[in-house]
Amino acid sequence: MNNIISAILSRPRTVISLLLALVICGIYSYITIPKEANPNISVPVFYISISQPGISSQDAEKLIIRPMESKLKSLEGLKEMTSVASEGYGAIILEFDIKSDIDTVLAEIRAKVDQARSDLPADANAPNILETNFALIPSMIISLSGDIPERTLYRHAKTLEDEIEKISTVLRVDLNGIRDELIEVILDTTKIESYQLTPGNIINAVNQNNSLISAGSIDNNKGKFNIKVPGLFKTAEDIYSIPIKKQGNIIVTLKDIATINRTFKDATSFSSFNGNKNIALNVLKRVDVNIIDHNKNIKKSVEKYIENWPESIKVTYTFDESKTIFETLSNLQSSILTAIALVMIVVVSFLGLRSAFLIGIAIPISFLIGFFIINTLGMTVNIMVLFGLIITVGMLVDGAIVIIEYADKLIKEGKSKKESYLSASQRMFWPIASSTATTLAAFVPMLLWPGVAGQFMSYLPIMVIIVLSTALVTAIIFLPALGSIQFKKKEIKSEKYSGTFQLKFLSFYPIMLRKIIRKPITVLAITFLLIASIFTLFIKYNNGVEYFVSAEPEQAVVFISARGNLSTAESNTLCKEIEKEILKIE
Secondary structure, three states, X not given: OHHHHHHHXXXXXXXXXXXXXXXXHHHHHHHHOOEOOOOOOEEEEEEEEEEOOOOOHHHHHHHHHHHHHHHHOOOOOEEEEEEEEEOXXXXXXXXXXXXXXXXXXXXXXXXXXXXXXXXXXXXXOOOEEEEEEHXXXXXXXXXXXXXXXXXXXXXXXXXXXXXXXXXOOEEEEEEEOOOOEEEEEEEOHHHHHHOOOOHHHHHHHHHHXXXXXXXXXXXXXXXXXXXXXXXXXXXXXXXXXXXXXXXXOEEEEHHXXXXXXXXXXXXXXXXXXXXXXXXXXXXXXXXXXXXXXXXXXXXXXXXXXXXXXXXXXEEEEEEEOHHHHHHHHHHHHHHHHHHHHHHHHHHHHHOOHHHHHHHHOHHHHHHHHHXXXXXXXXXXXXXXXXXXXXXXXXXXXHHHHHHXXXXXXXXXXXXXHHHXXXXXXXXXHHHHHHHHHHHHHHHHHHHXXXXXXXXXXXXXXXXXXXXXHHHHXXXXXXXXXXXXXXXXXXXXXXXXXXXXXXXXXXXXXXXXHHHHHHOHHHHHHHHHHHHHHHHHHHHHXXXXXXXXXXXXXXXXXXXXXXXXXXXXHHHHHHHHHHHHHHHOOO
């Protein structure tokens, strides 16, 4: 190893050029690397939901859940299957082995669900299959609210949805708080009887006029032409003009025997914001997208698009996931700057200004090289990566301090800088490498953590291992190359400086050490007594274990319980009363 270190440090220009290249790549990676809140991990859990209006929970279990379970239970790698049946609804949760391939499993689930559809009731809605994925959590929620007609609010929400989905980084936008539009047909019984019609005749006429018809093509000597027959309804006028019956020369249409209105489905839930009607737009980003830039672009697009909107419509960003990442990155940057300042203050007291500078730059160098490596590996900056960086801030300079201090000692003994730093790097390699290895050994078991939690937490030890390894290389290779640079003779005077605190400490330390060595039994007895006292006091006065520090919450959820089987409208009225009381709180 000494020969390798000697060969590397004998080419300081090459080493410094490599360092500059890595730092530049690190800065570029830090700016461009995707930043997101949670790691993008694959969770082998799938959610299948089937709805059927009006079905009881008992019938949902019998007619929906059981036929679906009989097909799904044969899936390979299935770990656990949980079913829930409720009024008008049935759901199945499938959990697979963590090593299962998500795409393969999803394809097999869809195949089994298609097989089971023939056994479901005819009026049951198509099964909906959802994949559990942290990347599918909304990156931003935009609320549109105001005391305006529901259709007006809905129209503006749809246009804003289309505008946001034009942004390349947006995966999709989901609307919450809306009701499906429908055409309501109220039959006039008097007119039906006068035309000698029945409701069945009208239903058949509507169904026959709203179906796809394959008309084929015409092939003659002049060419081949595809025939297209208008089938599905496209506009409300198509419904109004449905022919129901021919009576003489008169064609009886649907609008002649019924009142037709454009309306919405009956509400099954209500959404409001500060007491007004509300429609929420849940914006989902694509994978490996910088969430800070992504949300910033969305806000710019939204602000520009709503400039000419009525003042009665209020647009509010009720959730912005990028804020957490931005604040964490800002805190990390502040921690790094604070760490550098404190390290330099302490090291200046012991080793002098030049040594403090070399040790101080070890922190940003290690971090920037770490960002370059994780960007090369295809990782993103997420909350676990940031935690790993924060953990390593205080560990990065240990090796650098040892190398610089030992080199300073050799310089004071009369050796040249190049020889001193080479000797320090060779002499201290194994102690520093051993120290780093013991630290990394504590994080390696986290890489072996099984399951979804292990995948989620793996980003932390990976980041710690990368950064501490780069800190080792920085201390052994890059800092000695920088430290061995020769300056003009008039600047060498500063190298004779030794920190004032170091001089005082070195004069006090030998005296204290001699006194301790003279009375080893007394010192050991005091040490064991102190340790025993600490454990005793902890057992007697400790306040228990708290996994998360209690802090003032930024949000609160209010659950309301009421007696009786309340309708949707009654539940909404009750919530409105509670909402008014909450809005009074300042």
